[in-house]
Amino acid sequence: MIKKLFPVMAVLALFSCNSEIKKENHEVEIETPKVEVINHSYSKLEEVKTIRLNLELSLDVDNRVIDGVARHHMKNLGFEKAYFDIKDIDIKKVTLGKSNNEIQTNFEIGDYDSLLGAPLTVDLSKTDSLINIYYSTSPDSEALGWLSPELTGSGKHPFLYTQGQAILTRTWIPIQDTPENRITYSATVEAPEGMLPLMSATNPTELNESGVYQFEMEQPIPCYLLALTVGELEYRRLSENSGVYAEPHMIDAAEKEFKDIPKMIDAAEGLYGKYSWDVYDVLVLPYSFPFGGMENPRLTFLTPTLIAGDGSLVSTVAHELAHSWSGNLVTNASWDDFWLNEGFTVYFENRIMREVYGDEVAEMLSIIEFQELQNTIDDMNSKGENLDTHLKLDLDNRNPDDGMTDIAYVKGAFFLKTIEREVGKEKFDEFINAYFNEYKFKTLTTEDFIEYLNSNLLTPNDITFNTEEWIYGAGIPDNVVKIESKRLTIVQDLANKFKTGEPLPKDLKRQDKTTQEWMAFIRAFDGELSKEKMMEIDKQLNFKNSGNSEIMSEWFVLGIKNDYKEIRPEMKAFLVQVGRRKYLEPLYTTLADSEETLDWAKEVYKDARPNYHAISFNTVDEILGMK
Ligand SMILES: [Zn+2]
Numbered sequence: 001m002i003k004k005l006f007p008v009m010a011v012l013a014l015f016s017c018n019s020e021i022k023k024e025n026h027e028v029e030i031e032t033p034k035v036e037v038i039n040h041s042y043s044k045l046e047e048v049k050t051i052r053l054n055l056e057l058s059l060d061v062d063n064r065v066i067d068g069v070a071r072h073h074m075k076n077l078g079f080e081k082a083y084f085d086i087k088d089i090d091i092k093k094v095t096l097g098k099s100n101n102e103i104q105t106n107f108e109i110g111d112y113d114s115l116l117g118a119p120l121t122v123d124l125s126k127t128d129s130l131i132n133i134y135y136s137t138s139p140d141s142e143a144l145g146w147l148s149p150e151l152t153g154s155g156k157h158p159f160l161y162t163q164g165q166a167i168l169t170r171t172w173i174p175i176q177d178t179p180e181n182r183i184t185y186s187a188t189v190e191a192p193e194g195m196l197p198l199m200s201a202t203n204p205t206e207l208n209e210s211g212v213y214q215f216e217m218e219q220p221i222p223c224y225l226l227a228l229t230v231g232e233l234e235y236r237r238l239s240e241n242s243g244v245y246a247e248p249h250m251i252d253a254a255e256k257e258f259k260d261i262p263k264m265i266d267a268a269e270g271l272y273g274k275y276s277w278d279v280y281d282v283l284v285l286p287y288s289f290p291f292g293g294m295e296n297p298r299l300t301f302l303t304p305t306l307i308a309g310d311g312s313l314v315s316t317v318a319h320e321l322a323h324s325w326s327g328n329l330v331t332n333a334s335w336d337d338f339w340l341n342e343g344f345t346v347y348f349e350n351r352i353m354r355e356v357y358g359d360e361v362a363e364m365l366s367i368i369e370f371q372e373l374q375n376t377i378d379d380m381n382s383k384g385e386n387l388d389t390h391l392k393l394d395l396d397n398r399n400p401d402d403g404m405t406d407i408a409y410v411k412g413a414f415f416l417k418t419i420e421r422e423v424g425k426e427k428f429d430e431f432i433n434a435y436f437n438e439y440k441f442k443t444l445t446t447e448d449f450i451e452y453l454n455s456n457l458l459t460p461n462d463i464t465f466n467t468e469e470w471i472y473g474a475g476i477p478d479n480v481v482k483i484e485s486k487r488l489t490i491v492q493d494l495a496n497k498f499k500t501g502e503p504l505p506k507d508l509k510r511q512d513k514t515t516q517e518w519m520a521f522i523r524a525f526d527g528e529l530s531k532e533k534m535m536e537i538d539k540q541l542n543f544k545n546s547g548n549s550e551i552m553s554e555w556f557v558l559g560i561k562n563d564y565k566e567i568r569p570e571m572k573a574f575l576v577q578v579g580r581r582k583y584l585e586p587l588y589t590t591l592a593d594s595e596e597t598l599d600w601a602k603e604v605y606k607d608a609r610p611n612y613h614a615i616s617f618n619t620v621d622e623i624l625g626m627k
Helices: 248-257 261-272 315-322 335-357 359-382 406-423 425-439 446-458 467-472 486-499 515-523 531-541 549-561 565-577 581-591 595-611 614-623
Strands: 003-012 022-031 048-060 065-076 081-086 089-096 107-109 118-123 130-137 144-147 159-162 183-190 196-199 212-221 228-231 234-239 242-246 280-284 299-302 330-332 442-444
Touching (some): 048 081, 081 130, 089 107, 118 130, 183 196, 183 228, 234 261, 242 248, 242 261, 261 335, 261 425, 299 315, 315 335, 330 335, 335 359, 335 406, 335 446, 359 406, 359 486, 359 515, 425 442, 425 446, 446 467, 486 515, 486 531, 531 565, 549 581, 565 581, 565 595, 581 595
Parallel strands (some): 048 183, 242 280, 280 299, 330 442
Antiparallel strands (some): 048 065, 065 130, 089 130, 107 118, 144 159, 183 212
């Protein structure tokens, strides 16, 4: 809340004997009303909202700062204030009007909230619709992952990438930071020599002479999908409308690993209709990227941990591609409805994997995910957080990242799979096609979805379904679809026999089984396997040095639980290199369980933390009790 002091000339008639009128100067304290927060944003879209944004950005890589002008073209429904979200951004001035005729205007910055940042309130007239905000980011801006040259492949240039979801776009652009609104944007980016900038927009494929690059995103997107990266990058085309960007040392491996992307696009279009974003490129980022992937439109960001050498982790690419429909085209209106983005996407990802790699692979992936969902639910229940096992969440006054769990992703997907079983694949596919068509370039709430589901699928087909229990209830309803996989049963049996003393078949090699089979094999030990037996497995299958991050992280967790200290050099190398939160969270959580391992973790963390993005180190700080 801002307090403003208004000098007030109060005229006080004091009837003294000479009837003299005295004037006194008073200062009256007036409190400006606190700007209301709706869905993690201070913006009041119903009054003045951005329709199009033009960005002018220049990068100061030495000081880790972006200097920018954000020119907001607004729809003003006759109001005299516009509201934006900002966090760790320095506002230099705000003007109104076109760039050759700008007039400076007043603005206020409200109280800082550690989660939401602050409201930026700009004065304008009822007919103004163009607001220009001059600003610079701070080196602490949470969306910005700045890497020093040593953390890149060639070591020649620094690297920058942004991560906007959920509410971090406000840390690099003053913006109305809610998924409820969609905007188009253009940008001009001035990049340092030798560094190629890319955005979630039309992109260059090589460096130009001037170092100034133009970007355009013509389709309206929610602002968490605004993205920028700058680094030493190369491009390889995979097909007419797809390709891959990576650092030079990784480009060959990336091209090979992701060669099936054109097949995935064909499969996705075959299922749910034409791809709406013209081009589908992927960008392999350095290891500090905190997520598996981020579905920035036209340019998916990926972690290099997906490069396993055998294409075995490409389901994440199918996932990000699926977001081109669910999430990017049809978007959750608030973070409470996050399952609408992710549940649909996990469901759709699995359909793409089934089309391209067959039923067995798709089923193994589903079972592995379902095991993770069950663990998440057990864990939430044990902490008394069973409200978080609902699909529809209430994240008011909480970090929306709290909703990024297996519930939104996997429970959401199993909800859809269960309806699919109930109505049959054909009808369900028709329904989803119609749904994507009805809501394309729009946002919707869970309640909008329920209404659409009832009137377009369940009621016309006379089907009773426990939708409310799935969405507003805890845990997994009993009618959940059951999935089986013979191949996983075989490796689980193998693990059980090994545990009871039978040796592994002598000719068994790691490459004989898929990543998902080995994950099921490791999980079958249920957290218990003697150090000696783990060493025996490593001797034959070398999990600890497999180069496959999914297998390594599962193996390391089992190793910590069973005091397999010999694994520490490999585990340390992994923790220092990889910044993907999905792996860091279980590893550090398990390490924090005993005093001795916690001390070791803290030592390793000294070297590792500088390599992580804020999204990851905030999580690990908390796990290690360093906050
Ligand atoms: Zn996703």
